[in-house]
Amino acid sequence: MADLTSSWLFWALLSAIFAALTAIFxxxxxxxxxxxxxxxxxxxxxxxxxxxxxxxxxxxxVPTAIPGNTYLFLVLSGLATGASWVCYFRALKLGDAAQVAPIDKLSVVLVAVFGVVFLGERLTLVNWIGVMLIGGGAILVAQR
Incomplete structure (x- = not known):
């Protein structure tokens, strides 16, 4: 069990499950x-x-033991999270969860692009195909 709980995949799958429940609730x-x-x-x-x-x-x-640069990026992350949540809840108020959640998950596509552009991460051709499939799939799921 220790090996499982130290895996990024375990926590990412739990995150996906809880994100799905978040949309429904x-x-x-x-x-x-x-x-x-x-x-x-x-x-x-x-x-x-x-x-x-x-x-x-x-x-x-101890808050003073945390570097200023860390605070800056955590504050920026918090502001982005807050903006995302406000927009997400507003979208849920106006639309169906089955439409809103897939469009929200276009963030996966944006993270891949931003990771390459801003963090210097590298994606293979197979990775880019996956990113395109996620983007296309999100749009198709949201169609009415």
Whole structure:
């Protein structure tokens, strides 16, 4: 089991499962309230769960021990996450989960492109074919 939980694939698959559940739960959850308020509730829950997890496992860190550059990119990531969630919940309020989620997953295509452009990552021809299939598949799934 230790080998399994130290695998990136294990955690990525769990992430996909929870992301799918997020879409379904959020679609039901935004039905009777403002989508931005729904995002706030979700954020408070996430904050509480993570704070409890870090406290329970003794992994809280001294904030001054974290480099400034790390803070900068984590703040930028947090802002991007917040913007993504606001847009995602607004889209779920207006559209079907089966349409919104695949378009949201075009982020996979964008991560591949941004990884190459900004991080110097390299993708093979097979990888690029996969990226194109993901993009095309997301668009096809979202069609009505």
């Amino acid at each position: 959020a679609k039901v959850g935004v039905h009777d309230i403002d989508s931005d308020y729904a995002t706030l509730i979700r954020t408070v829950v996430i904050f509480g769960v993570l704070a409890a997890l870090l406290a329970a496992t003794g992994r809280l860190q």
